[in-house]
Amino acid sequence: MAEIKQVIAVRTDLDMGRGKIAAQVGHACVMGSEHVRKTNPDWHREWWGMQKKIVVRVDGLGDLEYVRRRAIDANLPWSQISDAGHTQLEPGTITCISIGPAPGDLIDKITGDLKLL
Amino acid sequence: MAEIKQVIAVRTDLDMGRGKIAAQVGHACVMGSEHVRKTNPDWHREWWGMQKKIVVRVDGLGDLEYVRRRAIDANLPWSQISDAGHTQLEPGTITCISIGPAPGDLIDKITGDLKLL
Numbered sequence: 001m002a003e004i005k006q007v008i009a010v011r012t013d014l015d016m017g018r019g020k021i022a023a024q025v026g027h028a029c030v031m032g033s034e035h036v037r038k039t040n041p042d043w044h045r046e047w048w049g050m051q052k053k054i055v056v057r058v059d060g061l062g063d064l065e066y067v068r069r070r071a072i073d074a075n076l077p078w079s080q081i082s083d084a085g086h087t088q089l090e091p092g093t094i095t096c097i098s099i100g101p102a103p104g105d106l107i108d109k110i111t112g113d114l115k116l117l
Numbered sequence: 118m119a120e121i122k123q124v125i126a127v128r129t130d131l132d133m134g135r136g137k138i139a140a141q142v143g144h145a146c147v148m149g150s151e152h153v154r155k156t157n158p159d160w161h162r163e164w165w166g167m168q169k170k171i172v173v174r175v176d177g178l179g180d181l182e183y184v185r186r187r188a189i190d191a192n193l194p195w196s197q198i199s200d201a202g203h204t205q206l207e208p209g210t211i212t213c214i215s216i217g218p219a220p221g222d223l224i225d226k227i228t229g230d231l232k233l234l
Contacts, residue, residue: 018135019172019234022142026125026170029143030150053143055136117136
């Protein structure tokens, strides 16, 4: 089995500072991990030691939704994060999406061309 | 009970880009959440809905270790993250620390004076 990893795609078109981005990615990491812990314990166990995480960028909501659609089509676990809007963003703004933890070769078909954040 | 939150303190003296910081904070969020899920399920349940996360800065390893020492003294859950060193940092470099999820008033005694990242 290919190495299990988690990829988080972050919107770069929003006005988020590095602390805001980090918190949003933190949400995505926790939600993605918890989702797969329940739905695919084998993947989760395999991933748990190194917990490989890759943070990449999408230019806007359309690109993020395209990633989500392809994850759904590939039957890969995904978790999308919306901001509560208490600080920098409008309530409900979708900021990032986690794909996995899942086999890296399957995720790479979706996010392999995206640049690192 | 005060609102349950998780605070992640990140070193700003390391040469980390925003994607690297986000991944390290992601590790801290997952490890902190999982730790408290096992050790204090009540706090974890209370926290789970909003999953409040605050990302703050420490200027160096000494300040991070001071935060850790005070968390230990206060008997608060903490999770420290070391980088595997595959990319930007030396292997084993301590990059950030999670305090909580735990009652905010208790965490604020330790990290309340730290600036947002």
